[in-house]
Amino acid sequence: ENSGTDPKNLRVKLVLLGDSGVGKSCIVLRFVRGQFDPTSKVTVGASFLSQTLALEDSTTVKFEIWDTAGQERYAALAPLYYRGAGAAIVVYDITSSESFNKAQYWVKMYVDHGLHLTSINHELQKHGSPDMIMALVGNKADLHDNRSVSSQDAQEYAERNTMFFIETSAKTADNINQLFEEIAKRLPRPTP
Numbered sequence: 610e611n612s613g614t615d616p617k618n619l620r621v622k623l624v625l626l627g628d629s630g631v632g633k634s635c636i637v638l639r640f641v642r643g644q645f646d647p648t649s650k651v652t653v654g655a656s657f658l659s660q661t662l663a664l665e666d667s668t669t670v671k672f673e674i675w676d677t678a679g680q681e682r683y684a685a686l687a688p689l690y691y692r693g694a695g696a697a698i699v700v701y702d703i704t705s706s707e708s709f710n711k712a713q714y715w716v717k718m719y720v721d722h723g724l725h726l727t728s729i730n731h732e733l734q735k736h737g738s739p740d741m742i743m744a745l746v747g748n749k750a751d752l753h754d755n756r757s758v759s760s761q762d763a764q765e766y767a768e769r770n771t772m773f774f775i776e777t778s779a780k781t782a783d784n785i786n787q788l789f790e791e792i793a794k795r796l797p798r799p800t801p
């Protein structure tokens with residue numbers, strides 16, 4: 610949700626979704642701290658980090674990032690997790706088709722099972738903000754030799770669901786800033 614009214618200084622709650630082990634926490638740590646720790650353990654509990662990004666048009670966007678381990682297992686937590694969220698990042702691992710299936714499950718779980726898949730799913734409309742931005746992220750792009758999800762399949766899936774798609778590597782930092790920049794650019798600007 611874009612809770613600020615200053616059109617030059619936006620603020621947005623962002624949530625991460627996706628199977629355990631796909632690199633959600635590493636993406637966040639790479640973006641916020643510029644670090645990658647290959648020995649880091651799986652996230653325990655919830656973590657909350659924020660980072661401000663300056664855009665070319667001199668606006669700033671403060672991301673309030675919610676990264677929990679619990680959302681992977683406890684669907685009942687989801688409404689709390691999403692409340693007020695203006696952006697969601699759905700992550701899979703490009704070497705794991707299982708994780709891609711899971712990513713689709715996360716999208717579908719919240720998408721209205723109506724005649725067409727809309728960008729904004731039912732749950733998110735209830736609990737998130739009505740104009741939530743959703744990104745589909747294929748992480749671990751550095752492991753392309755073991756790729757099992759094609760970029761084209763993921764791109765097509767994203768288009769069908771009005772999400773934008775990007776492949777990242779938290780390890781090499783490839784496309785991490787671009788991911789957050791793309792989200793920032795798509796955020797609705799409040800009218801002054």
Ligand code: GDP
Nearest residue numbers: 629630631632633634635647651749778779780
């Ligand atoms: P989460 O459960 O989705 O939060 O996943 P984590 O961020 O804890 O990462 C799970 C494992 O994947 C860790 O061992 C990371 O070191 C590894 N990992 C995360 N991102 C990347 C990446 O971009 N490339 C590679 N090669 N490994 C990664």
Ligand code: MG
Nearest residue numbers: 633634651652
């Ligand atoms: Mg984690």
